[in-house]
Amino acid sequence: MPVPPENLRLGYEEYLSSGEGHVKTMFEIIEASDFSLNEGNKILDLGCGAGRMIRHLKNLSAACEIWGTDISAEHIYWCKQNLSPPFNFATTTKIPHLPFEDRYFNLIYCGSLFTHIDDLAEAWLLELRRILSPNGRLYITIHDNHTMELFDDEYSFPEIVKHIKSHEIFEESKDKMGMLSIGRDDSSQVFYDIDYFTKTLNPMFEILSITQEAYYYQTAILLKRKSGRQSIKTKWKVITTTLSPSVFIYPSNIVAFSISAATFSIVFATIEICSVASFQSRCSIASRTAGKVFTP
Numbered sequence: 043m044p045v046p047p048e049n050l051r052l053g054y055e056e057y058l059s060s061g062e063g064h065v066k067t068m069f070e071i072i073e074a075s076d077f078s079l080n081e082g083n084k085i086l087d088l089g090c091g092a093g094r095m096i097r098h099l100k101n102l103s104a105a106c107e108i109w110g111t112d113i114s115a116e117h118i119y120w121c122k123q124n125l126s127p128p129f130n131f132a133t134t135t136k137i138p139h140l141p142f143e144d145r146y147f148n149l150i151y152c153g154s155l156f157t158h159i160d161d162l163a164e165a166w167l168l169e170l171r172r173i174l175s176p177n178g179r180l181y182i183t184i185h186d187n188h189t190m191e192l193f194d195d196e197y198s199f200p201e202i203v204k205h206i207k208s209h210e211i212f213e214e215s216k217d218k219m220g221m222l223s224i225g226r227d228d229s230s231q232v233f234y235d236i237d238y239f240t241k242t243l244n245p246m247f248e249i250l251s252i253t254q255e256a257y258y259y260q261t262a263i264l265l266k267r268k269s270g271r272q273s274i275k276t277k278w279k280v281i282t283t284t285l286s287p288s289v290f291i292y293p294s295n296i297v298a299f300s301i302s303a304a305t306f307s308i309v310f311a312t313i314e315i316c317s318v319a320s321f322q323s324r325c326s327i328a329s330r331t332a333g334k335v336f337t338p
């Protein structure tokens with residue numbers, strides 16, 4: 043397969059081997075979560091650039107439908123000219139809306155995308171949840187506290203690290219931030235406190251694993267769609283296992299048990315509806331209020 047010209051490589055060195063390594067690590071993490079791809083499955087590389095990672099999925103392309111999308115028309119143009127077939131590509135926008143049906147993809151991955159999404163990150167996560175199949179996997183990489191610790195040591199990529207550390211706000215905020223963005227738009231470098239980020243993910247996704255240094259100094263998070271029905275099912279199991287022994291010991295308790303279980307269900311369903319409503323209203327405020335944003 044053709045290799046993109048230097049100006050489309052987004053600064054990645056060892057272009058072929060780094061992409062291959064990041065794909066290998068990603069599949070190790072995904073397979074450890076008891077997931078495997080099957081014939082007819084669909085895969086999305088969101089923010090694919092010039093295809094540094096997607097090109098290493100060639101061996102899956104006969105069995106799976108594989109898409110790459112990016113906001114950079116220049117990169118997608120090159121991908122369409124040089125990597126399609128076997129892959130499919132589309133240029134998308136910065137608005138969290140993708141041209142795919144609900145639950146379309148079995149695997150979605152975003153290598154170093156949330157490291158540059160300085161606005162509407164929660165809305166992007168919701169959009170990815172929408173197009174992820176119920177048992178599918180979402181793999182994302184972020185800058186987190188561990189990344190910041192690595193920046194304190196002598197680490198590779200001195201130029202980027204020097205650039206990031208030259209902003210006063212980085213040193214000022216690193217111990218007390220939820221989310222921190224250095225720069226805006228295309229040049230933004232976004233950092234998360236890992237606890238803050240996992241709390242953000244929690245209403246939408248089940249967190250399957252967190253792996254530090256999975257993609258250079260970035261931490262990988264593997265997610266699965268969390269459905270409202272699923273969590274109600276879990277709560278129902280808790281209710282029945284907690285209350286049922288008393289039914290067997292005292293059969294006369296069966297009426298009391300039924301009433302209590304029904305009451306619990308109504309309470310949990312109400313909490314569920316309220317938390318979804320409150321989450322959606324928080325999304326409209328987006329990350330702007332959640333963290334510090336600095337424009338140099």
Ligand SMILES: C[S@@+](CC[C@H](N)C(=O)[O-])C[C@H]1O[C@@H](n2cnc3c(N)ncnc32)[C@H](O)[C@@H]1O
Nearest residue numbers: 089090091094095112113114136153154155158
């Ligand atoms: C650091 S590069 C990573 C490229 C590729 N994932 C890789 O690992 O080689 C980030 C890419 O995300 C793209 N990007 C940034 N924001 C995006 C968005 N909202 N939707 C899609 N792509 C986006 C950029 O154009 C760029 O190609």
